[in-house]
Amino acid sequence: MTVDSRHSVSVAGVIVDDQGRALLIQRRDNGHWEAPGGVLEQEEDIITGLRREVQEETGLKVTPIALTGVYKNMPRGIVALVFRCKVDAGSPRESDETSAFRWVTADEVTELADEAFAIRVQDALTIQAVPIRQHDGIHVLQ
DSSP: OOOOOEEEEEEEEEEBOSSOEEEEETTTTTTOOEEEEEOTTTTTTTTHHHHEEEEEEEEEEEEEEEEEEEEEEEETTTEEEEEEEEEOOOOOOOOSSEEEEEOOOTTTHHSSSSHHHHHHHHHHHHHHOOOEEEEEEEEEEO
16 A cells, blocks of 8 residues: 655735734635645745735735744645735736635634634734745855
């Protein structure tokens, strides 16, 4: 019996407004409330993938401020990198993947999101910065 030991890497952006609230999206496929994000493509660097996923799902252009958590879905083998982000441009809009938006506080997120996704938002609203870096196997890339 062959066991697939590969992992998938996803990114999510917890977009924070100037009132300290986070933007959640409601997914069209399952109705769940989450921070916007998705799976990195093989050739993408982390920040490019984060920006792409957030823009696809929200219409917003963002800048990541801090890596605030790394999470693993054990049954599915998905490692998620979660970033606190600020909006650079745009307004939230629905997409093929997103049916609604809501700005929430750290307390309100638990009313909407499953625990595994609520904790990501809560962590992003409270945890300090962790460096975000990528490399080519030898050198750090700028």
